[in-house]
Every structure is written in structure tokens, then in C-alpha cells.
Amino acid sequence: MDMVTQPQDQVVFHMTGKPAGDGLLPLNNGLRPALLSPYADLTALRYDFPLVLRDDVEQPAAQPHFVASLSALTSEVLGDLAPRGPNGERLRRHVARLERELRRLTAEGSNGRLSELWATAAERIGQADDPDVAQVLSRIAAALHVDGELVECSARLPARFVHHAWLSVHAEKARAFHVQVDDLVRKLSDILRAALMRSAAGQQPAALRSAIGAPHADTFDFEAMSRLVTRSVPQEDLPRARRERIAQALEVLRAQRFYPRAHDEQRDAFLFEFTSCASAAAAYRLRMPHLVDLVRAIAIAELEAAGRYVEADHDPFFARYDVETLTAADLALFPDYLVSIPADRSDAPENAGLLGLLSAGMPLKVLVEAGDLLEDGAGGAAQYAFGVRSTRLATTAMGLGGMFVLQTASSNLYALRDRVRHGMRCSQPALFCVYPGSATPAANQPAYLVAAAAMQGRAFPAFTYDASAGENWATRFSLENNREREGDWPQDDLAYEDEHLQRTTVRTAFTFADFALCDRRYARHFALVPRARWNPAMVPAAQWLELPEAQQSDRIPYVLAVDAEARLQRVIVDQRLMQATRRCQLLWRRLQEHAGINDAYAAALLARERAVWDAQRQVAGSADAPAAAAEPAASVAAPGIVATPLEATPQEPPRDDAWIETARCPSCNECQTINPRMFVYNENKQAFIKDVSAGTYRQMVEAAEACQVAIIHPGLPRDPNEPGLAELLERAAPFR
Numbered sequence: 040m041d042m043v044t045q046p047q048d049q050v051v052f053h054m055t056g057k058p059a060g061d062g063l064l065p066l067n068n069g070l071r072p073a074l075l076s077p078y079a080d081l082t083a084l085r086y087d088f089p090l091v092l093r094d095d096v097e098q099p100a101a102q103p104h105f106v107a108s109l110s111a112l113t114s115e116v117l118g119d120l121a122p123r124g125p126n127g128e129r130l131r132r133h134v135a136r137l138e139r140e141l142r143r144l145t146a147e148g149s150n151g152r153l154s155e156l157w158a159t160a161a162e163r164i165g166q167a168d169d170p171d172v173a174q175v176l177s178r179i180a181a182a183l184h185v186d187g188e189l190v191e192c193s194a195r196l197p198a199r200f201v202h203h204a205w206l207s208v209h210a211e212k213a214r215a216f217h218v219q220v221d222d223l224v225r226k227l228s229d230i231l232r233a234a235l236m237r238s239a240a241g242q243q244p245a246a247l248r249s250a251i252g253a254p255h256a257d258t259f260d261f262e263a264m265s266r267l268v269t270r271s272v273p274q275e276d277l278p279r280a281r282r283e284r285i286a287q288a289l290e291v292l293r294a295q296r297f298y299p300r301a302h303d304e305q306r307d308a309f310l311f312e313f314t315s316c317a318s319a320a321a322a323y324r325l326r327m328p329h330l331v332d333l334v335r336a337i338a339i340a341e342l343e344a345a346g347r348y349v350e351a352d353h354d355p356f357f358a359r360y361d362v363e364t365l366t367a368a369d370l371a372l373f374p375d376y377l378v379s380i381p382a383d384r385s386d387a388p389e390n391a392g393l394l395g396l397l398s399a400g401m402p403l404k405v406l407v408e409a410g411d412l413l414e415d416g417a418g419g420a421a422q423y424a425f426g427v428r429s430t431r432l433a434t435t436a437m438g439l440g441g442m443f444v445l446q447t448a449s450s451n452l453y454a455l456r457d458r459v460r461h462g463m464r465c466s467q468p469a470l471f472c473v474y475p476g477s478a479t480p481a482a483n484q485p486a487y488l489v490a491a492a493a494m495q496g497r498a499f500p501a502f503t504y505d506a507s508a509g510e511n512w513a514t515r516f517s518l519e520n521n522r523e524r525e526g527d528w529p530q531d532d533l534a535y536e537d538e539h540l541q542r543t544t545v546r547t548a549f550t551f552a553d554f555a556l557c558d559r560r561y562a563r564h565f566a567l568v569p570r571a572r573w574n575p576a577m578v579p580a581a582q583w584l585e586l587p588e589a590q591q592s593d594r595i596p597y598v599l600a601v602d603a604e605a606r607l608q609r610v611i612v613d614q615r616l617m618q619a620t621r622r623c624q625l626l627w628r629r630l631q632e633h634a635g636i637n638d639a640y641a642a643a644l645l646a647r648e649r650a651v652w653d654a655q656r657q658v659a660g661s662a663d664a665p666a667a668a669a670e671p672a673a674s675v676a677a678p679g680i681v682a683t684p685l686e687a688t689p690q691e692p693p694r695d696d697a698w699i700e701t702a703r704c705p706s707c708n709e710c711q712t713i714n715p716r717m718f719v720y721n722e723n724k725q726a727f728i729k730d731v732s733a734g735t736y737r738q739m740v741e742a743a744e745a746c747q748v749a750i751i752h753p754g755l756p757r758d759p760n761e762p763g764l765a766e767l768l769e770r771a772a773p774f775r
Contacts, residue, residue, distance in 0.1 A: 045576040049595045049611055052566050056613035064567040066610065069603030071484060072553040074531055075492065076601040081485055082142040085110050085135075087453045088487060089145045091153050092199065093187045096207035105207035106200065106456055107185055109153075113138055116182050130175070133164075137176050140164060145191040146485075153189045154180060192487040196449045197473040198379045201406045201459065202312070205377045208463040209311070213298040216372060220292050223337065226344040227285050227292075234277035280350065285343055291336035296329065297373055311374045316396055316405070317389035319376040323401060327362055334369045335360045371466045375402045382410030382475070385432075397468045398439045398747065404463055407432060409474045412498045412554075433472040434630075437504040437516075438749030438773075443469040447501040447520070448490035449476050454520050458503050467507055474499040484557050495522060495529050496554030497627040502634075512773055518634045525636055527624050528581050533599065535607045545599075548581035551623040552612050553598050564616040568597070568609045580612055584621055633773050640755075640772055697739055697754035701727045704750060710742040718742065732757065740767050743774040 051059040058065075078084065091107045113134050121127035121134075140160035149156060157180045165173025190199055299308035309326060313319040335357055342348040380390055385407050396403055409432075433446035443462040447455055452473065462469040476490025484492070493499040501520045508514045522529040528548040537543045555561045568577070576595050578586075583596035596617055597609045612620075632638050699710075699718075704725035710718040711726070717734040718726050731739075736756035743751040753771040756764055 045593065045595065046572065046574060049566075049568065049572075049576070053595050053611060053613055056564060056615055058566060062569075062572055063611075064569065066559075066562040066565050066567055067602065068559065070556070070567070070600045070608065070610070072492070072549070072556050073533055073535075073599035073601050073607060074547060074549050074553065075484065075488055075557075076605060078488055081487060082139055082146055085138065088192045088450075089142065089189050090196075090200070090453055091185060091187045091189055092203045093185060094152075095185075095187075096203065096210055104456065105203050105460065106453065107187075108453060109138060109141060109189070112153075112183055112185060116179060120179065120182060130179075133172055133176060134179065137161060137164060141189070145189060151189065152186055153183070154186050156189050157183075192449055192476065192485075192490065194382075194475045194486065196452065196486075197406060197408050197471075197475050198381075200449075200452050201404075201471055201473070202377065202379065204456070204459045204463050205312075205375070205404055208460065209374055211464075212372070212374060216298045217300070219372075220295070220337070223340040223344060224289060224292050227289050227340055230277075230343065231282065231285060231289075234282065281343070281348075284339060284348075288336040288339045288343070291332055292340065295333050297333065309374075312377045312379070314379055314381065315384070315387070315389040316378055316380070316391075316393050316403075319378045319403060320392070320396055320401065323376060330370075330373060331360065331362055331365065334365060334372075337372075367466060370402060373402070375404045375463070375469075378403055378405045380405065380407050382408040385410070394436060394439065394747075397436060397442050397470060400441065401468060404469045404471070406471045406473065409472060409499065412474060412493055433470065433502070433504075434626075435748065436470045437633075439747060440744065441506050442467050442504075443506065444472075444504040445470070445502075446472040446499070448474045448494040448499050450487050450490035451494055451501050451520055455501065455503070458519075461505075462503075465505070465507060489557050492549070492554045492557055495549045496551045497528065497623050498551050498554050500627060500630060502630060511769055512633055513635055516633045518630060518636070524631070524634065527584075527627065547599055548579065550580050550584075550598065551620040552580045552596075552616055555616060555619075556598060556600060556610065561616070564613045565598075565610045566613075567600075568611055570609075573609055577609060577611065580617065580620060583617070584624060632775075638772060640768065640775060644768075697728055697731055698752050699727050700750035700752075701725045703748055705748055707747050709745040709747065710751060713742045713745065714738045726751075736761050736767055736771075737763065740771045740774075743771065749774060 046062060048058070048060040048062040051057070052063055081088075087108045087110065089109050091109060091112065093105055093107060096105045117131055117134055121130045137157070137160050140163055141156055144156055144160060149159070151159075158177060161173040161176040161180075164176065188199075190196055296307060296309045309322075309329075311322075313322070338360075339348065339353075339357060342353065380393075384390060393405065393407075397405070433444050436442060437444045443465050445455065445458055445462055452459065459471065462471065474490055474493050476486040476488075476493065490499075494501055500518065503517050503519065505515055518524045528550050530546055530548045532544050533547045534542060534544045556565060576593065577597050578594045580596040580598050583591060583594055586594060595611050597611045600608045600610050602608055628637065701721065702725070706720070706724045706726075711720070714734040717728060717730060717738065719729040720726055736753065736758065739751070739753040743749070743753050752774055754775065756767070761767075
């Protein structure tokens with residue numbers, strides 16, 4: 040690259056983050072990323088928000104969709120009501136205006152149900168325009184057939200959204216439970232009732248009167264009836280042990296506290312919503328004896344109702360029935376524990392055991408809100424640490440396996456609503472990590488835009504991991520809803536007028552640095568460059584990251600912004616923030632590899648196979664040239680692999696060495712359990728690889744999968760003839 044002249048003040052700022060001279064300007068509050076400029080007024084745009092948290096999720100005929108978009112609802116209504124022609128178009132304009140009014144109300148902080156806010160918005164339109172229009176809009180509200188709380192994309196959205204998803208699944212499980220238990224209660228009651236009717240007590244006049252009922256109480260002589268039936272009916276056909284067993288099962292079923300009915304007067308019904316992991320775990324342990332008793336009662340009731348209870352076989356079994364006897368199907372009958380951890384309590388002591396509880400298989404559905412994606416490092420060094428409290432929690436949990444993990448920004452929750460509900464319905468523990476967007480008070484953009492910017496700038500990408508979806512990463516992991524997943528950053532065309540008033544379009548990437556520009560706290564990492572001082576040494580931040588390290592010192596990275604007057608500006612970025620941007624890029628690339636995108640080893644294998652194929656063609660094509668065929672075909676270069684023709688003596692290709700991030704080892708002993716000769720502890724009781732040849736590649740991969748913090752990197756296999764290498768390489772890819 041040719042050397043270019045670099046203004047000294049720009050170089051100093053980039054290297055140190057401190058302005059030098061008067062050539063650079065500080066940021067003003069009206070500055071925002073250029074690609075966000077079309078979204079200055081969200082209330083004028085038609086998009087997913089606000090949302091309606093539907094009321095009917097607890098009804099027997101509840102829809103699977105627990106949430107609806109306001110724009111989708113109004114479009115559906117207009118499709119039914121608005122005729123073609125001028126009248127229909129006029130109605131559509133009125134409803135579109137009411138939609139905008141509803142967005143203004145929620146943006147201003149108004150809370151309430153859709154029906155209530157719809158009436159308020161219609162009244163506003165009537166006062167400002169035409170009362171007749173307000174009446175028309177009010178009548179349209181009756182055609183919605185959906186009501187519920189209207190919510191905006193705000194700091195409160197993640198907890199309300201996830202809770203409503205949990206509530207819909209909880210209601211579904213409650214209905215299924217009541218159907219099962221009510222049927223058993225009816226059958227057992229019938230058995231006892233029939234036995235009573237055959238017993239001496241059941242033949243008494245008072246019992247007969249009760250059985251006939253009040254409407255015919257004066258028609259019969261129950262004294263005479265009692266004498267007659269007593270002569271012909273056996274006095275007892277239900278053994279005492281069976282009667283007591285059925286009565287006890289009925290008592291447990293009727294007194295259960297897991298799914299109380301709305302009309303029940305039980306004041307000690309179990310609650311399943313918590314704000315800390317410790318309180319949820321404590322409640323789970325305290326309720327376990329009740330759960331065991333209830334499952335035992337259900338099992339006994341099913342056997343008794345079918346007439347298959349054999350005392351000699353079943354009495355010893357149920358006498359020893361305890362927690363260890365419970366199956367996954369048994370636990371799936373009962374409610375999951377919803378834990379909503381506020382953003383400011385994610386690192387609190389009561390939540391320190393989160394990953395342990397999830398990996399232990401507790402029936403938890405946990406929401407963790409990532410409060411601040413721009414965390415300063417230790418000592419306020421502003422290293423932008425992506426710690427466990429924010430973006431690394433979901434990836435760490437994903438490495439543990441055996442659970443459902445979803446990470447997304449609040450702006451994307453509606454798009455992933457089906458995934459959220461699936462996570463609530465699955466029998467595994469589930470972790471939902473959501474960035475609310477508005478948790479940073481210094482952000483000078485609406486919460487929706489900040490959340491969307493975090494996702495677009497790869498600061499908080501969306502992904503889901505479902506351990507039950509299949510046997511490989513291709514089926515378990517998804518990077519859905521991230522734009523341009525194959526690239527480092529999403530790009531858009533930015534149109535503007537240049538200094539000659541000519542329309543110009545430039546392809547612009549939205550990076551982590553653009554996201555940081557939304558937060559006024561980090562204004563010190565940017566400097567505004569007046570247009571007169573723009574120069575060839577300035578390059579877009581995304582391009583600067585792709586330069587070789589030796590050439591980066593010759594260029595100054597910048598991002599595009601617009602000011603309050605919508606004028607395009609260049610803002611240079613200091614080195615510290617660019618380091619954070621690079622780290623964000625590397626973390627995103629790791630997620631891409633999980634999704635099979637830009638996988639280096641897959642590319643290397645493809646290159647190797649292509650090289651072998653080319654070599655075979657060369658050998659086959661030179662069959663008529665003995666001199667050429669006598670020599671092996673030239674190898675084709677591939678990243679880290681040397682390919683040889685089939686006729687040549689096979690050589691083991693170069694391989695990556697296996698290694699462990701020893702400093703991060705939690706001493707869980709999982710790897711030593713697999714092979715104590717391959718994995719040993721150092722003086723700090725932290726694992727390292729002592730002898731890679733002391734075991735197989737399969738053991739290396741199994742150790743990587745078992746590692747609780749995903750610090751074992753298997754590298755490439757030493758033995759190319761080890762059985763099952765194709766499968767093992769696929770399993771090892773996420774850990775390489």
C-alpha cells in the first residue's frame with residue numbers, strides 16, 4: 040500500500056484517544072450512526088412494535104401465539120373490513136393514522152390494554168380532526184377479536200414478554216394435568232361409590248335417599264327399599280387395603296398444590312415465578328417430597344382404575360418410591376420454575392449458581408438481561424470486556440450442552456416468538472439472554488434502535504441452541520435473523536448529497552464501533568473530523584480491520600455519522616475501541632463456525648479432497664507419458680494440509696496441536712475421568728495435556744464436550760486411520 044500523508048492530530052488521537060490541537064471536534068449529542076438516520080421518528084414507521092400480550096393464553100382454546108403485533112392485527116382487520124375502492128382506501132388511511140397515534144401513546148409511556156388505548160387514540164383523533172372518524176375507529180376495535188396489554192420495546196419488555204410466553208405454556212400444561220387427574224379422580228370415586236352401594240352402610244335408608252336425589256325423595260319408601268336390597272346384595276366386595284389405598288390416592292390428587300384451579304380456596308398454592316436462582320432452587324428442593332407423593336398417587340390411581348394393581352408386586356415398589364424413581368416424563372407433568380433476573384442482579388451472589396443449576400437439569404426457565412454491553416474492564420480501563428454477565432453467558436451455557444439457549448436483542452423478540460415458546464415448552468432447562476437496549480441511560484436513541492444496533496453490530500447477535508434438536512451442530516445451532524450471516528458486518532447502501540449537491544451512494548458496514556456511537560458515555564473514543572480535513576489516510580472501520588497489521592498504522596479508521604441537521608460526518612475511532620471491535624468480530628466468527636459458516640477446517644478438508652482429485656486426474660491424464668507418470672503429481676497447497684496422489688506413499692498431513700486453556704480450568708475432573716494419562720493437573724490443580732499420544736482422538740473430543748467451561752481444544756487427529764473420524768471432526772469443530 041502506498042504511503043499517504045496522515046494528519047498528526049488524527050494519528051495522536053487514534054493511538055492515545057486524546058485530542059491534540061484544534062483540528063478535531065468533540066461529538067455533540069445530536070450525532071448518530073449514519074445508517075440509523077432514516078429512523079429518527081419510529082412513531083411514523085410501521086414495524087412490529089408495539090406488541091399485544093394476548094389475554095386468551097389461559098383459555099382452553101388458546102392460540103399458540105401468545106403475542107401479536109399491532110401492525111399485523113390492524114392489517115388483518117382491514118383485510119376483512121376495508122372494501123376495494125375509495126371507501127376502503129379512506130378507511131385504511133384512518134386506521135393507519137390511529138396506528139401512529141397508538142405508537143405515540145406507548146412511546147410517551149402510556150400503559151394499558153389495546154382496547155383502552157385504542158379508545159384513547161380514537162378520541163385524540165376525534166378532538167384534533169373529525170368526531171365521526173373517531174366513531175368509525177371505535178367500531179373497528181370490536182372486530183379485532185384480540186385484546187391484551189399493549190407494550191413498547193423498552194427496558195420492561197424482556198421480562199414481560201418471557202413471562203407471558205411462560206404463562207401460555209404453564210396454562211397449557213395445567214389444562215393437560217387437570218384432564219388427566221380429573222379423569223383419575225372420577226374413576227376412583229366411581230370405584231368407591233360402587234363399593235359403598237354394595238356395603239351395609241350403602242344400603243341404609245339415608246344413603247339410598249342421597250343416591251336417588253331430592254327430586255324423588257318423596258316418591259319412595261327408603262326404609263322398605265333398604266330391607267329389600269340388603270337381602271340380595273353382598274355386604275362387601277372391596278378389601279379394606281384397597282379401599283384405603285384408593286382413598287389415600289384420592290386425597291393426594293384433590294389436595295395437590297401445583298396446579299390450583301381458579302375457584303379453589305387454597306391459599307398455600309405453589310408459586311413458580313422467582314427473581315433469583317437461589318430462591319427457585321430452594322423452592323424446588325422443598326417441594327420435591329410433595330411432587331413424589333403426587334406422582335406416586337397418579338401411578339397408583341392409573342393402576343387401580345385399570346384394575347391392574349397387584350399388591351404382591353406393587354406394594355414393595357411404591358413403599359420405596361422416592362426422588363430417584365422419578366423419570367423425565369414424570370417431571371414434565373409439572374410446572375417449570377421461571378426465574379427473571381434483573382439486569383443489575385445478574386452477578387449477585389444469589390445467582391452465582393446459575394450454570395450449575397442449568398447443567399444439573401433442574402426444570403428452570405431463566406431470563407437474564409444483559410444490562411450493559413460496553414462494560415469497562417478492571418480498573419476502569421475501558422477494555423470493553425465481554426464477560427459472563429453479558430454476551431458470554433449464552434455461549435458458555437451452550438458449551439455445557441443439555442439445555443435450550445436463546446440469545447437476542449429485545450427488538451428481535453417478536454421475530455423469535457416461536458423459538459421463545461419452544462424453549463418454554465421443551466423438557467430441558469432453558470436460558471434466555473436478552474439485551475433490552477434501553478438499559479443504558481446514556482444511549483441517545485430509542486430502546487428499539489439501540490437493541491437493533493447491538494444485534495446488527497454483532498455486539499449481541501441472535502442465536503438459538505437446542506440440545507434436543509439433533510445429534511450435531513447443524514441441527515442444534517442457528518444464527519437465524521442475523522443479517523448477512525456469512526459476512527463480518529451487515530452492509531447497506533447509504534445515499535446522501537455531496538458538497539456539489541449530487542446524489543451519491545456508498546456501501547457502508549455497520550460495525551461494533553457504530554453501535555458504540557449510540558452511547559454518549561463513549562464519546563471520548565470518537566473525534567469529529569471537519570469535511571475540510573478529510574484525507575486519503577482515513578478508511579472505514581470495517582476496511583481498516585481487514586488491513587494487514589503493518590498497513591493499519593498508515594490509516595485512520597472512521598465511521599459515518601449524521602448530525603442534528605442531517606449532514607454527513609466522519610468520526611475517527613481510537614485504538615482502544617477498534618480493539619474492542621476486532622474482538623467482537625472474532626467472537627462473531629466463532630459463532631459462524633458453530634453454524635458451519637466460514638469453517639476453517641471444513642474449508643481445509645474441501646481443499647484436501649480437491650487436491651487429491653486433481654492429483655488423480657493428473658495421473659490418469661499422463662498414462663500415455665511414462666516419464667511423467669513415473670513421478671508423483673505435484674501437491675496442491677491447502678491451509679495446513681498437504682495432499683498427495685493416491686499412487687504416492689501416503690503421508691500424515693500436518694495437524695493443529697490439541698491444547699487446554701489451563702488458566703481457566705475450574706478443576707471439574709471431567710477430562711481426567713475420561714483419560715487420566717492424557718490429562719493431568721498441575722500444581723494449581725488445573726488441567727493440561729501431558730501426553731496427547733496416551734489416548735485417542737475420540738477421547739480428546741469427548742473431553743472437550745464434557746468440559747464445563749469449553750477450554751479443551753482438540754486440534755486435528757494424530758491418527759488418520761482412527762475409526763469414525765468424520766463424525767469426530769464434526770463434533771470437534773465448535774471447540775477448535
